[in-house]
Amino acid sequence: MTNIAAIFKKEFRSYFNSPIAYIFITFFLGLSSWLFFRGFFFGNQAEMRLFFVYMPWIFLFFVPAVTMKLWAEEKKIGTIEILMTLPIRDYEVVLGKFFASFALLIVTVLLSLVIPFSVMYVGDPDGGIIITGYIGLLLMGAAYLAIGLCASTLTENQIIAFILGIFTCFVLLIIGEDIVLFNAHDWLFPIFSYLGLGAHYSSILRGVLDSRDIIYYLSVIGFFLYLSTLAVESRKWR
């Protein structure tokens, strides 16, 4: 536990030691607020739906950018050799790095609370839906992070990690979208609609926090973190 905390602290500080965190936060807030307020005043509805619906697509490009360096950079500059010869288990490093990126995501999402407060200022939105929306957002974001982290373990090139992360997230997102589902075979339909990254988020957005959706995201996170640990361990495979 103390090991995970030490890695977490180091990685989280490293986001703020470099421009990554500031650029990420600024552009994320800028883009999401613009997309939201662009339609908000025309809609004449005090609700956050417009903010949440774009998120799976905004995350697609932003989240892999947060995770791309986590392993690729260690491999590139060789620090992985010191890191992985410390008396720490591989999964502890994976978890520490994951939680650090998740913490950055939480900070960013918390800063976007300006939007619901603005909405509350001009109208009377349904608070419950906003809260479940934010929970869904964090769950989905964490799943993206786990996928991006996994992509980063596979290469020493950050750009490859970034593109691989986007691609994997994109595939998992698109299979749950209507355009794919309508063209999918009957037997694929339930599988795709269950596996789609965005579908569970949409159902959370309706204001119902179903345990099946939570379990889905937790499994995706667990699965990709497990894959990451395997990938890190693979240097020692005989």
Next chain:
Amino acid sequence: MIEVKELTKSYGPTVAVNSVSFDAHAGEVLGFLGPNGAGKTTTMRILTCYLSADAGNATVAGYDVFEESIEVRKQIGYLPESAPLYTDMGVLEYLNFMTQVRQLPKSQRKERIRSVIDTCGLEGVIQKDIGELSKGYRQRLGLAQSLIHDPPILILDEPTSGLDPNQIIEIRNLIRDIGQEKLVLFSTHILSEVSATCSRVLIINNGEIVANGTPEELASQAKGEEIVHIAIRGPQEAVEAQLNELDFVSQWTAIETSNGILAYQISATQESNAAEELFHVVVQNGWSLTELRQESADLEDVFLNLTDKEQTQVQKQQSAEQADDNDDA
């Protein structure tokens, strides 16, 4: 403290480490000497649990490298080649991070950081970011990092590469001091470094250990392989035919032929009295001797000899062929 038995590791078809065995104990400074790509780094990576081996086993301080990896890692301080560090961290921040991941008790952390800063001469740069440090200071910080938990075993991969002569001497002195009580295993491809610091040398070539002993032992071993310079006035064919016949001559090369004087460099096998024997041969044949000189060998010769074996064999073959050609003529 380190015991390695028949360790083998290959990357695809290339065998990086081939059945390497050795052991090392506290109070030793063990130099790993070998040309680039000989398998030094791979061996160190296996010992530090960064990689695993294909076959063989190794124990560090009694713990198995493959089974009890976490325990092994606690015993070792490791400085990888070219000292990879987090360039976006501050020097103190980095050392502090290392005390945490090394699980030092909170009460000792400050004191340990102070102590490695003193030992490695980092006083002047503690306020800086690692990215701003020069190569020499990075190397020192890498060393500081490996010392922070006061490990009984220190594994350093080319600790002096990229340093200026003064810094090299400092690091060597440091290694010697540490080696008084602990086990230091360090790799280098610089020969003078070994005779300056090591109490024992392992020469590794093409993944195999080709020599193991104190620098003095190895040098005296090399003396067994005598090198004799000889200049003879006589018929070339007969002289060279005679050289090929002599048992104790392992290799010879013609250096120059002028005014009927033939000069050769001859390597003689161990425990032969080559110079004297050669003298008798010359006298028996009725040639005249214009020069006879024995060269003393040192560590450099051992190294060249052991790491260049194939080349040497080729040379011997070639000189034999040359002699044949001469016979035909």
